[in-house]
Amino acid sequence: MKLLIHACCAPCLVYPWEVLVEEGMEPEGFFYNPNIHPAEEHRRRMEALKEFARVTGAKIHYSGEFMQERWEGFSGPGEERCAMCYTLRMAKAAAYAKEKGFDAFTTSLLVSPYQKHDLIKALGDRFAREYGVAFYYRDFRPGFRQGQRKAKEMGLYRQKYCGCIISLGESGAVEGR
Ligand code: SF4
Numbered sequence: 001m002k003l004l005i006h007a008c009c010a011p012c013l014v015y016p017w018e019v020l021v022e023e024g025m026e027p028e029g030f031f032y033n034p035n036i037h038p039a040e041e042h043r044r045r046m047e048a049l050k051e052f053a054r055v056t057g058a059k060i061h062y063s064g065e066f067m068q069e070r071w072e073g074f075s076g077p078g079e080e081r082c083a084m085c086y087t088l089r090m091a092k093a094a095a096y097a098k099e100k101g102f103d104a105f106t107t108s109l110l111v112s113p114y115q116k117h118d119l120i121k122a123l124g125d126r127f128a129r130e131y132g133v134a135f136y137y138r139d140f141r142p143g144f145r146q147g148q149r150k151a152k153e154m155g156l157y158r159q160k161y162c163g164c165i166i167s168l169g170e171s172g173a174v175e176g177r
Contacts, residue, residue, distance in 0.1 A: 001025050001104060002026055002028075002101070002102050002103045002104075003027045003028070003104050003105070003106060003136055004029075004030050004061075004093060004096065004097040004106075005017070005020070005028070005030065005106050005107065005108060006030045006090070006093035006108065006109070007029045007049055007060065007107075008033060008107065008108050008109050008112075009033070009045050009048065009108070009159060010048040010049045010051065010052040010157070011048075011148055011151035011159075012111050013029060013049070013108045013147075014150045014151045014156075015111055015143035015144065015146055015147025015150070016108050016138075017029070017058060018143075018147075019140070019143065028058075028059045028061065028102075029053070029058055030061045030062075030063075030093055030096055030097075031046055031060060031061070031062045031063060032065065032089055032092045032093065032096070033045065033163060034067040035071065035085045035088070035162075036066075036163040037068045037071070037163065037165040037168055038068075038165075041163075041168075042066055044157055045159060046062060046064070047157070048156050048157040049062075051154075051155075052156060055154060061096070061100075063092070068165060070088070071085075071165055071166060078167075081166065082115075082116055082119070083116075085164065086109070086116070086120055086123050089107070089109075090107065090120070090126075091123075091127050091131075093107060094124075094127035094131040095127075097131075102133065103134060104134035104135065105124075105128075106136040106137070106138065110140045111143060112141070112144060113141050113144055117139070117141070124137060
């Protein structure tokens with residue numbers, strides 16, 4: 001199966017990538033994360049993915065789109081904000097998969113126990129219907145720790161917050177570090 005896997009970041013891609021390749025699939029990655037703030041952090045996460053590609057030989061497609069202003073109107077609990085954020089990224093992944101002739105698309109967001117898993121799945125199913133390309137759903141979460149350990153061994157940059165300006169503020173991480 002020719003599978004496009006949207007990569008939210010390099011560490012989260014490690015485990016899904018490994019299992020998919022082991023099972024004989026032919027994944028290609030897709031970096032599209034305009035949620036990441038600030039621009040320096042966006043660049044850093046993209047560079048980490050390039051390092052992952054260099055080490056593993058993975059083929060990755062990159063979009064440098066950066067649109068932080070979409071997050072500026074949100075504050076408080078993240079349900080609505082994260083829904084907007086997933087919607088942007090899942091819709092783009094589906095559209096890109098369709099345009100480039102992939103059989104299906106999925107996302108490394110499905111590995112993280114910190115993400116809203118059921119919402120991501122629902123949006124994957126929705127955009128599969130809307131764009132006419134299959135959504136490959138899989139619960140990768142049991143491999144999250146294993147993937148993070150491997151990412152550490154590989155020396156990949158591992159961020160301390162989800163991505164948007166609000167999650168940066170909530171994490172207490174220092175901007176640009
Ligand atoms: S917390 Fe993460 S998923 Fe939610 S809006 Fe921010 S970057 Fe997106």
